[in-house]
Amino acid sequence: MMRLVLSCRVTIALTALLISLAPVHELHAQDADSVRLAELESRIEAVTRELERMQLGRDVVEADSSIQGLGPAASKVYRVNQGVSLGGYGEFLYENFAANREDGSGSGARNQADALRVVLYVGYKFNDRLLFNSEIEIEHAKESFLEFAYLDYRLTDQVGIRGGLLLAPLGLVNELHEPPIFLGTERPLTENRIIPTTWRENGIGLFGSGDAFSWRLYVMNSFNGTKFTAGGLRGGRQKGAKALAEDMGVAARFDYTGTPGLILGVSGYTGETAQGQELANQPVGGRVSIWDVHLDYKKRGWDVRGVVAGAQVSDVTAMNSLIGLEGASGIGSNMLGWYLQAGYDLLRTSASTHQLIPYLRFEKVNTQRGVAAGFSASPANDLTVTSIGAAWRPVTQVIAKLGYQIHSTAANTGVNQLNASLGWLF
């Protein structure tokens, strides 16, 4: 009996002990799971942070710290990943000329297919303040040019200094001449003969921008005025190649950019162009002054732009004598050109990336609006061009254009042409 009681007591005690121990065991197991879970969460957090660092870059994600004794903000530029930036643009152009001029006589113009330009953009950012930027161009499949090449140094967020082979900051096309940006198979004549796109010269200057404006102010070697013609200033460009720098010019530009999609601005240039040449032992100035007012608006399917540009040349009689120009072949003392262009994307409301933009451009250019006493103006240099066509952009960087140009001159010598072009930028 006693053994039975003892046995029962032992059993009860053991059962009680097991019961009392069981929660402790489960608790320990739960604690271990919690530790493992926390450890896993910690590891996942570490992995995702590392992933974020790799995606965004360590200079973006890592906390500020001092480098080379500079404060955190100042030293930040030294953490920026350096590197080469590559890009490019180009265009092919086919021109089909009418057999007759507007006066009915034979035009003599031959149709032409041209690998007009292929341009490689190369830039290198040394740090957030200092960079190199350039465009190397092959024109007509065989002529190579340096379109621009300069160093930029940012003095502040808003102001920088720039030196090298610079694009003159005039008009709309000279600085922004990638084919997908402008409508029309050919660049406007105003920005070819009066603002001689692509106009680049060696120089140095300041550039800047604010919340609602941008500006540039350059000193550049001036034109070589002995290469001007009755057809405009284009021949006077020196393009940075051993450029005569006896005469320097000043170019400036101011744009209002406070409304997205709108650029409204003015630009100007002045400089003597005789480049040290003398006539009868007397120095010749040959000052050229160019001005322009421009507008560009692109929004909600509309693409509208307009430019008015004029140029005045002084000492024209002396310049003509220097060059040996006579009669109606003399340089114009006063030039004026303007155009207005509008297009609208017919596919604006479609879900695709494609754009189909019919456009119309009307333009008048006269490079001999005024001539020196004793010279005459050729009516053939008083042009009116109406361009009608359509541009198709499958994506914003690629464009195919088809257009018809009606050329008319005061001498009835205009030759109409049908153009087709392909353009791209990347």
Added chain:
Amino acid sequence: MTIAFASPISAQSLTQDEALTLAFQDAQLERRTAFLDDEQVARASTLAGPDVEVESTVVSYYVATRGGGPVGVAYFDVHRVRTLPQVVMLVVGTDNRVGRVETVSFREPPEYRAPDGWLEQFHGRELDGELSLKGAIANITGATLTSGAVTRATRRVLALHAVIDPFGAEVHDAEAHDADAGDLTANRR
């Protein structure tokens, strides 16, 4: 000639912390990560549109709260502009509209960088047909690649935001919603 440098060059590059501070001054920030399955990625891709890449299955984002209630969420999107990458911070308000877009890092030449005034076009936008360069967003003449990159990034982030739904139901009845959303644009540089 003496040249005085402005020591901070904040318009050139920001750290992630600086960008978050600009957007959510005095707010509590919580970093979260969403792990998306294939179906969620596909849904985000459809929402973003045909020309927008949505590929990442791991998306980290930052939820800001004040007084215990959410006021917005920040995403950091990295994408290539021409050759080099750009990092953009996009803040989405509790109304699921864009509250702020900030260029955090831009490696291409600064002349191609989107101006602050242009970025303000995105404020208040939601994921619809108008959020495109063919719609209400104007192109930057001369910086076409940047315009497209930022617009696509905004569509991508709003699409991911819709799928992740970081606020959940907790925010939809928040009474302080409008006032807090307004704070998102209050700290612009």
